Amino acid sequence: MSNRIDVKKTYKLYINGAFPRTESGRTYEVKSAKGVFIANPCLASRKDLRDAVVAARAAHIGWNKATAYNRGQILYRIAEMLEGRKAQFVEEIVVSTGTTKVKAEKEVIESVDRLVWYAGWTDKIASLAGSTNPVAGPYYNFTIPESMGVVAAIAPESPSLLGLIDAIAPIIASGNTVIVLASTKFPLSAMTFAEVLATSDLPAGVVNILTGKKEEIAPWMASHMDIDAMDISGVSVKISHELKVAGAENLKRIHSFKGSDPARITTFMEAKTVWHPIGL
Amino acid sequence: MSFEYAPAPESRALVTIKPKYGHFIGGKFVAGSKHFPTINPATEEVLSQIALAGKADVDAAVIAARKAYTTIWSKMSGKERGKYLFRIARIMQERAREFAVLETLDNGKPIRESRDTDIPLAAAHFFYHAGWADKLEYAGLGTSPKPLGVAGQIIPWNFPLLMLSWKVAPALAAGNTVVLKPAESTSLTALLFAEVCQQAELPAGVVNIVTGDGSTGALIVNHPGIDKIAFTGSTEVGKIIARAVAPTKKSVTLELGGKAANIVFDDAPIDETVEGIVNGIFFNQGHVCCAGSRLLLQENVAEEVLHKLKKRMEKIRVGDPMDKNTDVGAINSKEQLAKIVELAAVGDLEGAQRWSPKCELPKKGFWFAPTIFTGVTQAHRIAREEIFGPVLSVLTFRTPQEGIEKANNTPFGLSAGIWSEKGSRTLWASQQLRAGVIWANTFNKFDPTSPFGGYKESGWGREGGRHGLAAYLKGVGHE
Numbered sequence: 001m002s003n004r005i006d007v008k009k010t011y012k013l014y015i016n017g018a019f020p021r022t023e024s025g026r027t028y029e030v031k032s033a034k035g036v037f038i039a040n041p042c043l044a045s046r047k048d049l050r051d052a053v054v055a056a057r058a059a060h061i062g063w064n065k066a067t068a069y070n071r072g073q074i075l076y077r078i079a080e081m082l083e084g085r086k087a088q089f090v091e092e093i094v095v096s097t098g099t100t101k102v103k104a105e106k107e108v109i110e111s112v113d114r115l116v117w118y119a120g121w122t123d124k125i126a127s128l129a130g131s132t133n134p135v136a137g138p139y140y141n142f143t144i145p146e147s148m149g150v151v152a153a154i155a156p157e158s159p160s161l162l163g164l165i166d167a168i169a170p171i172i173a174s175g176n177t178v179i180v181l182a183s184t185k186f187p188l189s190a191m192t193f194a195e196v197l198a199t200s201d202l203p204a205g206v207v208n209i210l211t212g213k214k215e216e217i218a219p220w221m222a223s224h225m226d227i228d229a230m231d232i233s234g235v236s237v238k239i240s241h242e243l244k245v246a247g248a249e250n251l252k253r254i255h256s257f258k259g260s261d262p263a264r265i266t267t268f269m270e271a272k273t274v275w276h277p278i279g280l
Numbered sequence: 281m282s283f284e285y286a287p288a289p290e291s292r293a294l295v296t297i298k299p300k301y302g303h304f305i306g307g308k309f310v311a312g313s314k315h316f317p318t319i320n321p322a323t324e325e326v327l328s329q330i331a332l333a334g335k336a337d338v339d340a341a342v343i344a345a346r347k348a349y350t351t352i353w354s355k356m357s358g359k360e361r362g363k364y365l366f367r368i369a370r371i372m373q374e375r376a377r378e379f380a381v382l383e384t385l386d387n388g389k390p391i392r393e394s395r396d397t398d399i400p401l402a403a404a405h406f407f408y409h410a411g412w413a414d415k416l417e418y419a420g421l422g423t424s425p426k427p428l429g430v431a432g433q434i435i436p437w438n439f440p441l442l443m444l445s446w447k448v449a450p451a452l453a454a455g456n457t458v459v460l461k462p463a464e465s466t467s468l469t470a471l472l473f474a475e476v477c478q479q480a481e482l483p484a485g486v487v488n489i490v491t492g493d494g495s496t497g498a499l500i501v502n503h504p505g506i507d508k509i510a511f512t513g514s515t516e517v518g519k520i521i522a523r524a525v526a527p528t529k530k531s532v533t534l535e536l537g538g539k540a541a542n543i544v545f546d547d548a549p550i551d552e553t554v555e556g557i558v559n560g561i562f563f564n565q566g567h568v569c570c571a572g573s574r575l576l577l578q579e580n581v582a583e584e585v586l587h588k589l590k591k592r593m594e595k596i597r598v599g600d601p602m603d604k605n606t607d608v609g610a611i612n613s614k615e616q617l618a619k620i621v622e623l624a625a626v627g628d629l630e631g632a633q634r635w636s637p638k639c640e641l642p643k644k645g646f647w648f649a650p651t652i653f654t655g656v657t658q659a660h661r662i663a664r665e666e667i668f669g670p671v672l673s674v675l676t677f678r679t680p681q682e683g684i685e686k687a688n689n690t691p692f693g694l695s696a697g698i699w700s701e702k703g704s705r706t707l708w709a710s711q712q713l714r715a716g717v718i719w720a721n722t723f724n725k726f727d728p729t730s731p732f733g734g735y736k737e738s739g740w741g742r743e744g745g746r747h748g749l750a751a752y753l754k755g756v757g758h759e
Binding site for chain 1: 359362363366404407408410411412413414415418420680703704705707708711728729745746
């Protein structure tokens with residue numbers, strides 16, 4: 001067995017349910033914590049982002065229409081698939097970050113549980129964030145939260161898997177679709193997570209994952225006119241100001257978060273109020 | 281030219297029914313002492329022998345539930361509790377067809393309904409409440425709502441597994457443990473559910489199932505080791521329970537009888553309305569607490585609606601519940617059939633006009649043809665009492681206000697239906713109606729996210745949605 005040569009994985013992008021290489025033909029080198037070469041992931045381009053936006057916009061129609069129950073079951077299915085592949089994620093995290101196996105296991109387990117947590121929110125968020133409003137008149141008046149559309153997210157550099165899941169799951173729980181830029185330094189778990197998504201009955205285009213450089217891609221996200229909102233939890237304060245300026249062009253909703261909270265879901269939802277007369 | 285339906289029977293091969301069952305206590309099946317038969321109401325075939333739980337059995341179940349509550353379940357994080365519920369939901373989905381076949385054999389309801397309604401909804405209830413287990417602080421009951429302890433749950437025979445899920449899922453999500461008693465005539469799917477608990481590796485004692493009749497139910501209601509009673513069944517028994525627990529600290533939720541008005545205004549879409557009327561009263565043989573059993577027709581459309589309703593009823597297929605084309609199956613028991621027959625006879629006697637489509641009923645088993653009574657007045661017993669069978673009482677009204685007044689003229693308040701194409705009128709009517717669930721241009725719709733329960737003598741509390749959780753949690757301000 002010792003003579004066997006490993007078959008190495010080519011890390012590619014995840015766009016519209018497929019695994020294309022970057023159209024730019026560019027890659028960058030990722031090394032292990034010990035400085036050993038691991039992979040040449042894609043250095044995604046502005047054009048890759050545009051392709052991902054097109055896919056996400058198209059996918060929003062169906063995903064937004066899916067019942068909350070259905071979305072919850074698919075998020076739960078993602079958790080099931082991730083649970084089954086824990087070992088692979090642990091290995092990749094250990095190799096790329098140099099953390100201990102115990103810490104890597106903790107991150108992966110938390111990632112599975114976090115997905116289950118978000119799965120349970122899909123069919124509850126409207127009961128909590130919505131309301132009926134006792135207006136002073138013969139009108140039935142209620143407010144329902146709805147998904148915004150296409151959201152772009154910058155995942156934090158670390159933790160590379162848990163941070164990615166906190167970026168993706170709350171955005172798609174409500175019916176949004178997402179384009180997420182993975183951790184630049186530790187992109188392995190993101191691309192392996194794409195394989196989990198691809199086997200979880202998640203419709204193509206609901207989640208699109210890019211690898212590359214924040215300083216290059218994030219400004220294109222912020223200025224893209226067909227992106228409705230952005231989660232910039234993964235960028236520095238300095239860049240975040242620039243992104244907000246660029247995002248003002250289409251009044252993009254740009255937010256960042258710490259940890260997991262239902263606010264991560266509601267922040268990327270619009271509130272719609274409906275008036276209807278009551279009377280014979 | 282007419283097309284006949286060929287028989288399309290569902291296979292029985294998927295289910296294995298044991299000749300005899302015990303109780304499910306502390307994670308194990310334990311033998312019962314006395315037994316009674318459970319039959320297929322469509323054929324009167326004896327399916328199995330069901331154990332009759334006495335005091336010792338109920339005591340053992342309560343002790344097991346208490347132990348599981350104090351040592352495991354109340355200490356476990358909501359996140360981990362939720363995972364057990366997700367497992368249960370998934371296993372129920374996996375074994376859905378098996379449950380459906382067993383439910384239909386034991387209950388008599390059409391396989392189409394058990395397969396497409398009862399079982400998928402039961403699994404959905406577990407899935408929904410699984411998600412609540414780690415989110416209870418968001419339920420609107422304060423930052424740290426607490427479970428009640430051991431819940432005694434008594435469920436009816438009309439939707440056996442679905443009613444089990446309405447009871448067990450929220451109780452477990454909130455951190456309670458349960459002692460559940462299925463109805464005497466429909467214990468089999470609850471006992472199969474016990475197997476699901478085992479497959480899910482649910483800690484022993486979190487769910488305990490004792491089978492039996494009303495005497496077993498009384499033992500649960502009066503047991504000093506139980507903190508909460510949840511009951512679905514008749515208003516008569518609901519009142520007995522309310523009296524029994526009055527001097528105790530037990531909290532109680534009751535989901536009781538109904539005599540729902542299904543109100544048809546003159547601007548209703550008639551064809552859809554007729555479908556809704558049929559679904560409202562003949563779904564599950566009318567064994568539905570929220571059935572639209574009082575049809576209130578605005579006078580100027582009454583004749584047209586009745587004409588179309590009768591035409592539609594002639595197409596209803598009554599017969600073998602295992603046939604996938606059957607619309608109306610068997611009456612659940614001999615006793616229930618006798619009640620329906622008796623009340624229908626009272627309808628004749630009091631002067632209402634009975635009509636049923638021509639339909640051939642099977643020789644064996646318990647059957648009652650879909651029936652409507654016209655010329656019914658508010659004083660008639662068939663307009664006041666719950667028949668719990670495929671019998672519709674038809675009344676008329678002239679003005680919308682009169683319709684509402686008649687609709688509300690009942691001690692019940694579980695549900696009501698409104699048929700109108702005018703939104704403002706629908707909302708006006710729903711505002712006036714004194715009932716817990718209002719269906720507009722639809723009927724008999726259920727969802728785990730939607731609270732269900734009644735006003736007045738239809739019960740206490742709600743099941744489903746955020747409101748349903750309150751039945752199993754102590755929040756701020758509760759003693």
